[in-house]
Amino acid sequence: MSGIMPPGAWAATGAAAIPDPTGLHARPAVRVTKLAKRFDAAVEIAAERAGKWVNAKSPNAVMKLKAACGERLLVRAAGPDAEAAVAAVVALVARNFEAGGDG
Amino acid sequence: MVETETVFAGLPAADGLVLGVLHVRRETGIGRHDVGDPAAETAALKRALSQAQAELAALMAAHGGLAQDILEFQYELLEDDALLRPAFATVAAGEAADAAWAGLMDREIAEYRDGGDETMAARADDLLDLKRRVLAVLADPDPGPGEGPDTGASPVPDGAVLVADDLTPSAFLGLDWARMRGAAIRGGSPTSHVAILARAHNVPLVVGLQADPATLVPGTRALLDAEFGRLVLAPTPETLDAVAHRLSARGRTARAAAAVADEPAVTADGDVVTVLINVDDPAGLADVAATSCDGIGLTRTEFLFDAGPLPDEAAQYAVYARLVAWAEGRPVTIRTLDAGGDKPIPGVTPTDESNPFLGLRGLRLSFARPALFTVQLRALLRAAALGPVKIMAPMVTVPAEMVRLRSLVVQVGADLAAAGIAHGRPALGMMVEVPAAALMAEAFDADFYSIGSNDLIQYTTAVARDTPSVAALADPHSPAVRELIARTVTAGARRGVEVSLCGDMAADPALTGALLSTGLRTFSVAPSRLGPVKLAIRHWSKHHGAVGR
Numbered sequence: 031m032s033g034i035m036p037p038g039a040w041a042a043t044g045a046a047a048i049p050d051p052t053g054l055h056a057r058p059a060v061r062v063t064k065l066a067k068r069f070d071a072a073v074e075i076a077a078e079r080a081g082k083w084v085n086a087k088s089p090n091a092v093m094k095l096k097a098a099c100g101e102r103l104l105v106r107a108a109g110p111d112a113e114a115a116v117a118a119v120v121a122l123v124a125r126n127f128e129a130g131g132d133g
Numbered sequence: 134m135v136e137t138e139t140v141f142a143g144l145p146a147a148d149g150l151v152l153g154v155l156h157v158r159r160e161t162g163i164g165r166h167d168v169g170d171p172a173a174e175t176a177a178l179k180r181a182l183s184q185a186q187a188e189l190a191a192l193m194a195a196h197g198g199l200a201q202d203i204l205e206f207q208y209e210l211l212e213d214d215a216l217l218r219p220a221f222a223t224v225a226a227g228e229a230a231d232a233a234w235a236g237l238m239d240r241e242i243a244e245y246r247d248g249g250d251e252t253m254a255a256r257a258d259d260l261l262d263l264k265r266r267v268l269a270v271l272a273d274p275d276p277g278p279g280e281g282p283d284t285g286a287s288p289v290p291d292g293a294v295l296v297a298d299d300l301t302p303s304a305f306l307g308l309d310w311a312r313m314r315g316a317a318i319r320g321g322s323p324t325s326h327v328a329i330l331a332r333a334h335n336v337p338l339v340v341g342l343q344a345d346p347a348t349l350v351p352g353t354r355a356l357l358d359a360e361f362g363r364l365v366l367a368p369t370p371e372t373l374d375a376v377a378h379r380l381s382a383r384g385r386t387a388r389a390a391a392a393v394a395d396e397p398a399v400t401a402d403g404d405v406v407t408v409l410i411n412v413d414d415p416a417g418l419a420d421v422a423a424t425s426c427d428g429i430g431l432t433r434t435e436f437l438f439d440a441g442p443l444p445d446e447a448a449q450y451a452v453y454a455r456l457v458a459w460a461e462g463r464p465v466t467i468r469t470l471d472a473g474g475d476k477p478i479p480g481v482t483p484t485d486e487s488n489p490f491l492g493l494r495g496l497r498l499s500f501a502r503p504a505l506f507t508v509q510l511r512a513l514l515r516a517a518a519l520g521p522v523k524i525m526a527p528m529v530t531v532p533a534e535m536v537r538l539r540s541l542v543v544q545v546g547a548d549l550a551a552a553g554i555a556h557g558r559p560a561l562g563m564m565v566e567v568p569a570a571a572l573m574a575e576a577f578d579a580d581f582y583s584i585g586s587n588d589l590i591q592y593t594t595a596v597a598r599d600t601p602s603v604a605a606l607a608d609p610h611s612p613a614v615r616e617l618i619a620r621t622v623t624a625g626a627r628r629g630v631e632v633s634l635c636g637d638m639a640a641d642p643a644l645t646g647a648l649l650s651t652g653l654r655t656f657s658v659a660p661s662r663l664g665p666v667k668l669a670i671r672h673w674s675k676h677h678g679a680v681g682r
Contacts, residue, residue, distance in 0.1 A: 049442075056206045056256055063209055088215040089206065090241070096250055099480060126442060 041071070041112035044105045045078070046123040048097055058127035059092040065122055071109030073119065078102040086119065136353065136367035141344040143317055144604055145362035146328035149337025150379060153314040155355040155366060156293035157346050158300075165272060168229040175221060178230040181270040186211045188266065188307070196306050203302060206256065207263045216241070231271045238264035250484070262301050289313060294355040296346045296364065300327050310336050315357040317342045317364045322604070323637075329413075332659075339364060341604065390664030395425045398656075398667040400649065401674035408667060409466070409657040411635055415452060418459050421660040428463030430583065430657025431525070431635040432456060434470055434509070438478050443470075443505055446512045453516035464521045466583070466657075468564070469509055471527040473498050474588075481505065490597065495528025495564075496538065510545045517557030525583055529563040529570055535578045562630075568593050571617035574624035582625050583657070586636025590614055609638050610647070619651040626652065633657050645669035646679050 048058075066073040066086035073086040077097035084091035086105070097103055103123050107115040168174065189208045193201045210216060216237075223233040238260055245257035289295075289309070295316040305327050315337035321327055322340055331338035337359035344364065356365040356376060360383075365372060398406040409430030412418060437444055437452070444452070456465045472478040473494020481502065486492035499506040516522050526538055539561055549556040565571050566585030574582060586609065591597065593614055596607035608614075618634070625632035633655035638644050640662040646669065648656070658666050672679050 056259070057202060060205050060209050063213075067212075085215055088213045089209040090213050090216040093206075093253070093256060094244075096248070096253065 039108050040106040041108045042106065042116040044116040044120040045102050046105075046120045047102050048099055048123060049126045056093060059089050059095075061122060061127045062092050062119060063087055063089040065118055066115065069107070069109070069111045069115035069118070071107040071112040071115045073105070073107045073112075073115050075106075075119065076104045078104055138369045138372060139366045141317070141342055141364045141366070143339040143342040143362045143364060144323055145359050146321065146323040146340040147331035147336060147338035147359055149315055149335070149357070149359040150376065150383060151294065151314040151337055151357050151359075152368075152373075152376065153292040153294040153355055153357065154290045155349060155351055155353040156289050156295050156313075157349050157351045158295055158297035159347065165229065165231055171225050171227055174224045174228075174230040174233075177271060177274075178220065178224055178234060180274065181230065181234075181267050182211050182217070184270045184274065185263070185267045188270075192307055203259070207259050207266075210260070210263060231268055234267055234271070235264060238267075258301065262304065265304075290352070294357045294364070296342065296344070296349060296355075298346055302327055302330055305330050305336075310334055315339075315359060317344075317357060319344070319346065332661075386665070386668070390668045392664075393667045393671060394664035395422065396667065398670045400670055401672065401677075404654065404675075406649070406670050407631075407633070407655040408663060408670075409464075409633065409635075409655065410660045410663065411657050412456070415455055415459075417660070418456075423459055423461045423463060425663055426463070426660070428460055428521075429456060429465045429467075430633050430655070432465070432467040434468060435472060435476055435478070437470075438472075438481075443481075443508065446508050446515075449509060449512035450515050453512055453522065454519055457516055457520035457522060460520065462520060464523055465516075466523040466525050466562070467513060467516075468525045468527055469496065469499055469513075470505065471495050473528075490591070496526045496534055497528060497530075499526075500534075500537065506541075507545060510542060511549065513559060514542070514546055514549055514556040515554060517559040518555040519557075521560075522557065523560040523562060523581065525562045525564060525581075527564045527585070528567060528588075529565075529577065529579075530567045531569070532573070532577045535561070535563060539578060564635075565589065565617075565621045566592070566636075568617060571621050574621045575627055579630065581631040581633070582621055584618055584621055584632065584634040584636065586614070586618070586634055586638040589617060589636070590638075593617060609641070609644055615647065615651065618648070618653065622652045631655055640666060642666060642669035646673045649673050649675075650678075 062075065063086060074083040075086045075092065075095070076083045077095045078101055080095070083106070084095060086092060105116050105119045169177065186208060189204050193204050193208070220233045220237040223236065224230055242257045242260045242264070245253045245260060248254070289312065291312050293313045295308070295313060297316070297318050299320040300316060300318050316331070317339040319342050320340070328338060328340060337357055339357060339359050339362050342364060349366065353366045354368065356368045356372065358365065368376070398408045400406060407427045409428050410421065410426045411431040411433070412429055413433050414436045437449065453467060456467070471494070473482045473492060474490045477489065482489070482498065483493050493501055513522060513524050524542070526535070529535060542561060546556060546558065560580035562581035562583060563570065563577060563579040564585045565574060565582050566588035568589070570577065571589060590607050590609060590611070594607045594611060596603045622632050632653060634648060634653055635657035638648065639656040640658040642665045645666060649670070656666055
């Protein structure tokens, strides 16, 4: 599945395993999209198993990832603040979607 | 036209007896009369989405906590361009805004529901809520003053008694209960979420109403009898007289109950009865004085999942420590996670069971999720170092489960000791809610028994808690239920351990005498029921039943 950017255009990538025993449900999905929207960069995420990239700024799309506990969430971004966006989303996943850090 | 009195049966879900004006809430459909050109419809849809978002923001600000968690997902969906794009595309192609919106939401709802994923299916209800909210705004973009955001097209009169097919928790929170008197709904059950909200907000509620809201005439005088579960339209003067008498009697009882709420519970014979409280969410304890009860008889730890994942050991310990501090030396009974059945937790409870009530739930589920369970037991043992914590296991069925639980607790205690972490040795008790456990209670190695009457009634009478058509069979007065309670009380007496009852039966003053007659001397009730139950206890005598009333 192609994303919103041409192949090879991604400036930054990262990944983190989901620690939440219930996986990526509504509340974490909202947290991810709210954080992603703070960056100008295009940000996409994918659940490692399904491998389908979706727009990290769309709560509906993130919800439909159905990522499970322990599964790795892949993050990629393109744009002026791509590196910061990827780092922020990876950090949010790693601290189990709790607000805090730069968030 | 002469109105004749009509009585509609239902089930009581939140107590109350009120007189008001019938208000019928109908789902807003599509098919507005004033459909404009594509540009006008695009503007109308944009306005409706932004107004719906403002309404959700106001609801979240007004209620916080639980409401915010429920509504934030909907709020964010209204900013989801990827989601909304197809609706604007159909409008640009000439479809009306409401039809385009309903079509989009229906497709999404079907996708959420059909995935076979419980987490997604639960979110489908959020989408349905959002669909209705935006359609209501499109149908009536400028509601009059005092109009709640979620009430459909017609304005709500003061003193309204609401009748509707259903009421979602967010719709309930969106209504102005200061102006409205109560509600009767066709769906729902006394144990559904909206019933829990109604009791918490003191809003009289009847569920399972046997009436088609579409056939009722708004504005009719309405008597909502949520004590007995019925709705009376156009009551006769005789009915109104009887209601006036009941209202003044209820007022006297309420005042008498309030007067004894903080007093010890002693029967007319002088028997001291222990009255504990049930805690759903420790936040609710702020308004309750520990001196008004004898401790906590049930803490439902499912609230720990409200914020998403189960909190870690430190966070759970902090919650349990707050309960111990609040109780000031009184016992604090904490039930281990009771997920499953009617309390699914996405990702924790199984999704492939044909009958979750007979499946992997309660202690059975905790044994199957050792990582989650160990964290909870560690936090509980650590809190037991601070005061008298009692651990209570739900859905225990055979004695071997208590043996397994006890060895697990011993192991957790040994691990804490090895790590040099302070901990205590809490009493280890069990819920008696499976008939097999009630019949054989004496065979279980439990430090105390607590009868969970809601599930015990359900399993004894084979009546699901959410099925209005057979609810009448689930009678707490059933001799079979009474027999199981009496057996458990006897088993406790023989083994010299406490027996309490923490289900809805304990909170109903009409059942207090029957329970005391079985020998039961420990009740655990919601804090708001302390007064009525203590009053019923004070009026009861071994030889004469209820006296002096």
